[in-house]
Amino acid sequence: MYEISEKLRELLAADLPVAVLTGAGVSAESGVPTFRGDEGLWKQFQPEELANVDAFLANPELVWNWYQYRRNIISQVEPNQGHFSLAKMEKRLSSFTLITQNVDDLHRRAGSRNILELHGNIVRNKCIKCGRQYENLPESEEVPQCECGGLIRPDVVWFGEMLPQDIIQKAFLAAEKASVFFSIGTSALVQPAASLPVMAKNRGAYLVEINVEPTVLSSHADEFLQGKSGEVLPVIIRECGLE
Numbered sequence: 001m002y003e004i005s006e007k008l009r010e011l012l013a014a015d016l017p018v019a020v021l022t023g024a025g026v027s028a029e030s031g032v033p034t035f036r037g038d039e040g041l042w043k044q045f046q047p048e049e050l051a052n053v054d055a056f057l058a059n060p061e062l063v064w065n066w067y068q069y070r071r072n073i074i075s076q077v078e079p080n081q082g083h084f085s086l087a088k089m090e091k092r093l094s095s096f097t098l099i100t101q102n103v104d105d106l107h108r109r110a111g112s113r114n115i116l117e118l119h120g121n122i123v124r125n126k127c128i129k130c131g132r133q134y135e136n137l138p139e140s141e142e143v144p145q146c147e148c149g150g151l152i153r154p155d156v157v158w159f160g161e162m163l164p165q166d167i168i169q170k171a172f173l174a175a176e177k178a179s180v181f182f183s184i185g186t187s188a189l190v191q192p193a194a195s196l197p198v199m200a201k202n203r204g205a206y207l208v209e210i211n212v213e214p215t216v217l218s219s220h221a222d223e224f225l226q227g228k229s230g231e232v233l234p235v236i237i238r239e240c241g242l243e
């Protein structure tokens with residue numbers, strides 16, 4: 001059983017602004033493999049070798065097919081109790097912002113609506129030339145082309161690319177405003193996402209971390225709840241009256 005502090009209960013009961021940062025760990029219980037997992041056929045590649053613009057320009061089909069493979073996995077899995085609990089929190093609280101580093105669309109499928117996707121979303125695509133967006137394209141081994149003749153790529157942030165500035169800005173505003181900040185299932189190493197919890201804490205937020213193991217953030221957290229997000233979050237929801 002997880003011990004939820006009296007302080008956290010009080011803050012959530014008072015309906016103060018909450019911001020949440022999630023990472024690959026929240027989708028682990030759904031069976032979404034991390035980049036480091038056993039990816040069978042694709043094991044011979046490092047994600048850095050495929051998830052960058054030079055790789056796509058050099059061999060568009062290879063990169064496109066790697067994304068098709070990842071999309072197939074994601075379409076076969078379901079959101080877990082962690083995703084569902086965060087969707088419930090959004091419904092119950094007056095000010096709630098969900099910031100995610102995940103591209104798997106599982107937060108949206110669980111019912112979350114106000115989501116800041118820092119690294120894009122794997123179900124969306126965009127033209128490399130004119131930027132036009134395309135959702136849920138039919139499966140094809142060949143890289144589809146835009147009306148303008150440009151190649152179509154997944155709408156995710158690749159290694160070496162900038163994060164969408166408007167989204168990162170909104171994320172920092174939410175962190176600044178938050179009275180409670182949750183960092184969940186992220187190694188808290190990838191910048192600039194990693195500075196969000198630290199910034200929130202410096203601005204006075206109560207910092208709660210949920211992870212199966214301690215991270216660089218844990219010693220700064222006001223409360224570290226060690227465990228799976230799909231198990232800890234439902235306890236918070238229940239014990240803090242947010243069901």
Ligand code: NAD
Nearest residue numbers: 023024025028035101102103104185186187211212228229
């Ligand atoms: P990460 O792999 O660096 O860290 C995952 C963290 O989750 C670890 O600290 C681990 O201890 C923790 N964890 C594992 N299982 C957990 C569980 N059940 N409950 C709680 N915590 C758990 O992931 P990151 O910090 O998100 O950064 C990696 C990058 O890879 C991100 O940029 C992300 O976009 C990308 N990525 C995304 C997905 C996805 O969309 N699901 C999958 C793989 C990688």
Ligand code: ZN
Nearest residue numbers: 127130146148
């Ligand atoms: Zn185009």
